[in-house]
Amino acid sequence: MRDGVEQTYPDHPRPKLNYPFDDPPKVGGEVRDVAPGVKWLRMPLGGALGFINVWAIDEGPLDENGAGWAIVDTGMGGTATRDSWRAAFQGALAGKGVSRVFVTHMHPDHIGMSGYLTRKFDAKLWITRLEYLTCRSLSADTGREAPDDAVRFFRAAGWDEDALEHYKARFGGFGRGLHALPDSFRRMADGDEVTIGGKLWRVVVGSGHSPEHACLHCPELKLMISGDQVLPKISSNVSVFPTEPDGDPLTDWLTSLARIRGKIPDDVLVLPAHNDPFHGLHARIDHLIGGHERGLARLHGLLAEPKRVVDVFHVLFRRVIDRNLLGLATGESLAHLNCLIARGQVTRTRDAKGVDWYRARA
Structure with missing residues (x-):
């Protein structure tokens, strides 16, 4: 799960x-060099993760040609992140503004301060189309009551009334992690080649964790900015949501990982959004794919007898699922169940109370 729960079991060690770096930058504006012209910063996050890695690429002196720092990912919206960016621009990034803001995907810890940076420095947001439009759609739910479709969705998963009331009380919080979004963007698409800091970077798109997640690969520098697509120590959340209850994001995720493995050489230094930069891209992708396949196999074995979504957590997650993790665990479990349905291995039936039951095909 995205908060740090890895689907790792003794038969599948990391x-x-x-x-390569023993001394990461401190959260709050400190900077480290990771390659010529590429700098590493950490912005604050609440919860178990604690921080998100963001990147600054030197595009030269800020002038009428739009040079400056190209920023990749921006941190969660809020005063703590704003103060960290201010400290960075008064310190190691001083003397230049922002030329462009690149965002890997639409989750608030990545896109949250894009509006602040683009407006402050009159810079353009670069992002894939689906990520921008999905973020605009979700942010429009801020302050809205939970829709009936969503309540039915979680009731079908086996949630009790207390869990449903908790969900209703917390619904509509997505936009609270965002500074007001930029009102326009420059579209990135898979296969695009973009010159950043005088170097060629290729856009490699994945999906499953988010709709159209952009990684950036620089062959000359042997770097890959991976966002949340490949993390070294935790698994990115891959979930089914009430807006697309029959979606199959896990198949998208597994297909994306295999495609990235085929397109990007193993000698890159991976710059992830969480944890530390690392070498070993292909081994990590193999581990992620293998972990999910083992999870699917365990889940299929459990479904010899009918089960609800809330009955299957223990075969996918090694951690006790409390109320705060219930939504994430439900979404990820549904992703695995829908994948098995798409493979023709599991059936789903709904009872008179609106609860779904899953069973392995004979």
């Missing part, structure tokens, strides 16, 4: 990755 690969040995290489972490």
